[in-house]
Amino acid sequence: IIASFLTVGIHKESIYTMKLKRRGILFKEGREVNILRSLLAKDFISQDYHVFINTDHVEKIIDQAIGGKHHAFQIVDSDKNYVGCFALNQLKKLVPKKEVLGPFIIGQDLAVPGIQLDFEGNLEQAMEIFGREDVAEIAVLKDKQLIGVVKRKDVIEAYNHEIVKREAASGLVQKLKFTHETKTIDIGKGYRIMEIDAPYSFWDKSLKELNLKALYRTDVLLIKRKFPPQTITLPSGDEIIRKKDVLVLAGLAENIKKITNIKS
Structure with missing residues (x-):
């Protein structure tokens, strides 16, 4: 995914x-x-x-x-x-x-x-x-x-929306590789790609355990790691979140906000 x-x-x-x-x-x-x-x-x-x-x-x-x-x-x-x-x-x-x-x-x-x-x-x-x-x-x-x-028009809309998200994510990857600056990209209809610091409660847990897709309808596109320096990881479900990881999330702004509000 x-x-x-x-x-x-x-x-x-x-x-x-x-x-x-x-x-x-x-x-x-x-x-x-x-x-x-x-x-x-x-x-x-x-x-x-x-x-x-x-x-x-x-x-x-x-x-x-x-x-x-x-x-x-x-x-x-x-x-x-x-x-x-x-x-x-x-x-x-x-x-x-x-x-x-x-x-x-x-x-x-x-x-x-x-x-x-x-x-x-x-x-x-x-x-x-x-x-x-x-x-x-x-x-x-x-x-x-x-x-x-399921209506054909809704599938078309979903398809085009996924294309936009892919292109935005690809552009973000390139920017992250060269600048490592924090970025937020709005991709329309309330969706955005955003960096957040991994909450403490996420540390030492796999993405599969956290199940953010089901709980918050949000995807983890990338993980930026402090160690080794300037490392960008494209994670799998078995990826373990580490201390001081930065997560690049994609989803509705309101759902990402719920994650950022999780108490450490």
């Missing part, structure tokens, strides 16, 4: 990457969608979606779908288990015949199965689905039940 913020790689495009680019999803030439692997689907769940029961008749579905704001729809059974999804354009041919077909077609018949993401999945997986399927949203499931959706 930490390395993903700092490694700017150029990779051959996969078939999914090329499809995404044709749809305007990838904006940075040569950037791999793997940067989204560390972003979990559960952190980007939207409740702004329309759901039908699989036994709903097509007349009801058409009336609600045509008059609503959504272009994609989810279908569940009576126990909220996910069945599938469909798009508004699937209904166009049925509209003139809805009264005739009404008794014979139900939500189950419209459902396209398999366009789904597990609750513990990530946005790289979402990108791959958006590359394969022409959909605006993906159902997110937990124990087979629909708990929300």
Whole structure:
């Protein structure tokens, strides 16, 4: 996770990457969608979606779908288990015949199965689905039940935000290498990259133990060490925080402030 913020790689495009680019999803030439692997689907769940029961008749579905704001729809059974999804354009041919077909077609018949993401999945997986399927949203499931959706526009925004963070972090690394000055970089939407002195309570603990990502939604990009002098470390989860370490953090300003307020 930490390395993903700092490694700017150029990779051959996969078939999914090329499809995404044709749809305007990838904006940075040569950037791999793997940067989204560390972003979990559960952190980007939207409740702004329309759901039908699989036994709903097509007349009801058409009336609600045509008059609503959504272009994609989810279908569940009576126990909220996910069945599938469909798009508004699937209904166009049925509209003139809805009264005739009404008794014979139900939500189950419209459902396209398999366009789904597990609750513990990530946005790289979402990108791959958006590359394969022409959909605006993906159902997110937990124990087979629909708990929300991940929207394509939100994944695009997250992707671009990660690109900005990578570029800001890379620039910061270069400045730190040559100047070793304390830096704070605002990267938009409340996020920043900032240096802090490691709190006393962090000393002699690994980053895995501290689990700052889960507790504060903040990443440790770099560690500046006093000994040996002017050492900059790109840490792993097993990295032990030492006395007088300086941590370079990335996250929301309010979350970084919580860490700086930890009593030594």
